[in-house]
Amino acid sequence: MHGESFLPYGKQNVTEDDIQAVIEVLKSEWLTQGPAVPEFEESLADCQGSLHAVACSSGTAALHLAMLALGLKEGDAVVTTPNSFVATANCARYVGAKVIFADINPSTGLIDPKSVARLLEKDTERNIKAIIPVHFAGQPADLPAIHALAKRHGAWVVDDACHAIGATYESNGQSYHVGGNPHSDLTVFSFHPVKHIAMGEGGAVVTDHDELAERLRLFRNHGIDRCDFINTDMALSPDGIPNPWYYEMGELGFNFRLTDLQATLGLSQLKRLGNSLQRRREIAETYRRLIAQKFIQDEVIPLTLRPGVNHAYHLYVVRVDFSRCGVSRAVVMNRMRANGVGTQVHYIPVHLQPYYRRVSPTDPWDMQGTEAYYSTALSLPMYPELTEADIERVVNELSQALRVQPVETASGEKVKEDKQVS
Numbered sequence: 001m002h003g004e005s006f007l008p009y010g011k012q013n014v015t016e017d018d019i020q021a022v023i024e025v026l027k028s029e030w031l032t033q034g035p036a037v038p039e040f041e042e043s044l045a046d047c048q049g050s051l052h053a054v055a056c057s058s059g060t061a062a063l064h065l066a067m068l069a070l071g072l073k074e075g076d077a078v079v080t081t082p083n084s085f086v087a088t089a090n091c092a093r094y095v096g097a098k099v100i101f102a103d104i105n106p107s108t109g110l111i112d113p114k115s116v117a118r119l120l121e122k123d124t125e126r127n128i129k130a131i132i133p134v135h136f137a138g139q140p141a142d143l144p145a146i147h148a149l150a151k152r153h154g155a156w157v158v159d160d161a162c163h164a165i166g167a168t169y170e171s172n173g174q175s176y177h178v179g180g181n182p183h184s185d186l187t188v189f190s191f192h193p194v195k196h197i198a199m200g201e202g203g204a205v206v207t208d209h210d211e212l213a214e215r216l217r218l219f220r221n222h223g224i225d226r227c228d229f230i231n232t233d234m235a236l237s238p239d240g241i242p243n244p245w246y247y248e249m250g251e252l253g254f255n256f257r258l259t260d261l262q263a264t265l266g267l268s269q270l271k272r273l274g275n276s277l278q279r280r281r282e283i284a285e286t287y288r289r290l291i292a293q294k295f296i297q298d299e300v301i302p303l304t305l306r307p308g309v310n311h312a313y314h315l316y317v318v319r320v321d322f323s324r325c326g327v328s329r330a331v332v333m334n335r336m337r338a339n340g341v342g343t344q345v346h347y348i349p350v351h352l353q354p355y356y357r358r359v360s361p362t363d364p365w366d367m368q369g370t371e372a373y374y375s376t377a378l379s380l381p382m383y384p385e386l387t388e389a390d391i392e393r394v395v396n397e398l399s400q401a402l403r404v405q406p407v408e409t410a411s412g413e414k415v416k417e418d419k420q421v422s
């Protein structure tokens with residue numbers, strides 16, 4: 001049994017200041033629908049360099065709101081990546097639209113614009129109404145290329161930036177923030193505890209489109225409007241003054257509201273985002289250096305960085321040649337866990353989920369990049385509190401776990417076993 005603390009693959013950071021800020025809200029008049037939500041939205045929009053931020057109850061709700069705001073419906077289709085959490089694809093299904101999966105680049109884990117282009121070419125009936133790239137692990141996808149393809153096709157771009165708050169990329173020599181750029185219509189964030197900003201649950205959509213922002217707000221709150229009434233006779237009293245109790249539901253919306261408790265926690269954490277991103281980038285650099293020293297070429301390699309990007313490092317993913325090492329990923333993960341290091345696989349390709357095999361069958365031939373990526377991916381611990389010694393320990397544990405010895409079972413079968421089982 002190891003005597004050191006367990007290192008999970010990701011971990012939230014909640015400080016005494018965060019706790020005090022939330023306590024103040026608990027003592028205030030507003031637990032929800034109060035002033036903290038617009039305050040958080042303003043800070044987020046400022047931080048992203050966008051005109052509007054609409055906060056909501058989760059990243060999943062934010063994706064769903066994006067589909068509703070764009071008016072996607074049955075008969076429409078979206079193109080997205082299979083290398084994401086299921087929520088990215090599910091949002092299209094919530095509104096009845098079809099999901100078409102594009103392949104990914106196995107060296108980055110990001111959606112491949114060439115695969116998107118092929119899918120758009122085949123869409124002669126122009127059913128594809130939106131493309132949803134994911135800035136996987138915190139690295140911006142090639143938004144300028146995807147945006148150019150989408151606009152030529154008459155489709156929207158909704159980028160899933162749940163991993164990538166604070167990431168930047170370059171286009172034509174200019175630097176752009178994910179969430180505040182001309183290459184996307186709506187950008188979605190999650191504030192789940194494993195993400196950079198931990199609100200328990202929470203999400204947001206940022207946009208520069210005034211009309212879309214209004215629709216996002218409408219669908220977030222049951223589709224209820226308190227101005228622009230249709231039933232004007234009901235809205236006004238016989239003497240012509242507005243009825244103070246009156247509201248109208250013009251659309252079928254949801255309760256996707258964020259509470260003031262969550263927004264306050266988010267506001268407090270947003271202040272630390274710059275420091276957290278800097279530390280994550282330092283950790284990534286240490287990993288890169290130690291991995292290059294420890295492993296022979298191609299045995300373990302970090303994901304490739306695209307030129308000009310400033311990665312947000314929600315995750316630190318390496319690609320491991322398990323077959324060359326002669327050991328399965330399950331054995332490596334179990335061995336590392338037994339020695340106090342948590343790892344994870346991001347992600348099981350969404351098109352292989354039983355639901356999507358049923359509703360969106362995908363030709364395996366078209367998904368070779370995804371298959372190559374998935375067979376090798378392993379996420380190592382990544383969160384700002386990791387020390388240099390922790391990172392060294394993770395790399396050493398990975399190295400040891402890959403060098404397990406085959407032992408013979410009673411039946412004479414050779415299986416891989418940990419040579420240091422205690």
Ligand SMILES: Cc1ncc(COP(=O)(O)O)c(C=O)c1O
Binds near residue numbers: 084160
């Ligand atoms: C890429 C991506 N999109 C969407 C989501 C959904 O966010 P939430 O958990 O806040 O609903 C997640 C959450 O893990 C995610 O990783």
